[in-house]
Amino acid sequence: xxxxxxxxxxxxxxxxxxxxxxxxxxxxxxxxxxxxxxxxxxxxxxxxxxxxxxxxxxxxxxxxxxxxxxxxxxxxxxxxxxxxxxxxxxxxxxxxxxxxxxxxxxxxxxxxxxxxxxxxxxxxxxxxxxxxxxxxxxxxxxxxxxxxxxxxxxxxxxxxxxxxxxxxxxxxxxxxxxxxxxxxxxx
Numbered sequence: 001x002x003x004x005x006x007x008x009x010x011x012x013x014x015x016x017x018x019x020x021x022x023x024x025x026x027x028x029x030x031x032x033x034x035x036x037x038x039x040x041x042x043x044x045x046x047x048x049x050x051x052x053x054x055x056x057x058x059x060x061x062x063x064x065x066x067x068x069x070x071x072x073x074x075x076x077x078x079x080x081x082x083x084x085x086x087x088x089x090x091x092x093x094x095x096x097x098x099x100x101x102x103x104x105x106x107x108x109x110x111x112x113x114x115x116x117x118x119x120x121x122x123x124x125x126x127x128x129x130x131x132x133x134x135x136x137x138x139x140x141x142x143x144x145x146x147x148x149x150x151x152x153x154x155x156x157x158x159x160x161x162x163x164x165x166x167x168x169x170x171x172x173x174x175x176x177x178x179x180x181x182x183x184x185x186x187x
Contacts, residue, residue, distance in 0.1 A: 032081060032131070032133060032148060033148055034079075034133050034135070034145040034148055034150075035063045035079045035081065035133060035135070038079070038135055038143075039063055039065060039077055039078070039079050039135065040065065041065050041066055042063040042064070042065060042079065043063065043064055043065070043066070043184070044061060044062070044063060044184070045062040045063065045064045045068070045181060045182060045183060045184045045185045046061075046062055046180050046181040046182055046183035046184055046185075047059060047060065047061045047062075047180065047181070048060050048176075048177040048180035048181050049085075050174065050177060055086065056085040056086065057084070057085060057086060057088075058082040058083055058084045058085055059082070059083045059085065060080060060081070060082050060083075060167065060177065060181060061080070061081045061083070061181075062078065062079075062080055062167070062168075062181040062182065062185075063078060063079040063080070063081070064076065064078050064184075064185055065077055065078070068185055068186065069185070069186050069187070070168070070182045070185040070186065070187050071187060073164065073165075073168040073169075074136075074138060074160075074161040074164070074165070075138050076136075076138065077135070077136060077137055077138060078135075078136050078164065078168075079133060079134065079135045079136070080133070080134050080136075080164060080167060080181075081131060081132070081133045082131065082132045082133075083129075083130075083131050084126045084127065084128060084129070084130045084131070084132070085128055086127075086128055087125070087126065087127040087128065088125070088126050089125050090120060090122075090123035090124045090125050090126070091120055091123075093119070093123045093126070093132075094116055094119035094120045094122075094123050095116065097119055097123075097163060097166060098112060098115060098116050098119065100166040100172075100173060101115070101162040101163060101165070101166060103171055103172075103173060104162055104165050104169055104171050105162065107162075111158075111159075115154075115156075115159050118152070118154045118159075119154075121152055122144045122151055122152035122154065123144070123151075124146055124151070130146070130147055131145075131146070131147050131148070132144065132145070132146055132151075133145040133148075134163070134164070136160050136161075136163075136164045137160070138157070138160075139157050140155060140157060140160070141153065141154050141155040141156050141157055141159060141160045142154050142156075142159065142160040142163055142164070167181055168181065168182070
């Protein structure tokens with residue numbers, strides 16, 4: 001029995017050492033340059049991994065400012081970083097985003113076409129290791145960066161609310177991902 005306990009303690013110690021080397025470092029990782037520069041006082045709220053049909057797609061990180069309230073996410077500046085784990089076309093990202101935005105409300109055909117065109121221009125093809133960051137500015141719209149470089153701005157508050165709602169609205173198709181992203185936020 002003592003041998004089993006020693007083996008268990010050694011295994012747990014090894015796992016915790018691995019966590020402290022990688023997990024804690026990730027939790028304390030500073031905001032990306034674009035987030036730190038444009039979102040004054042940014043704090044990491046949470047991270048989550050999106051899996052689709054068993055495939056890892058991206059790791060998401062939500063950055064918020066003091067006073068952020070999850071139930072009123074659209075009223076607060078915030079940033080969302082997606083670190084891709086596989087290759088995807090920018091067009092596929094835009095089309096999927098529009099589909100998810102339609103879950104929250106009906107979108108006119110004109111809005112859908114305009115937003116799809118703007119997202120296709122904003123979202124390049126990505127590969128494993130690439131990073132897309134979006135900044136939500138309440139009442140203004142959204143700005144996007146690709147691997148730290150400015151990419152596009154969509155000056156439409158309704159677009160921005162619905163786009164970030166893909167991850168943050170109660171109607172999201174990924175409630176566990178939402179919960180993980182909002183882990184440090186005030187309800």
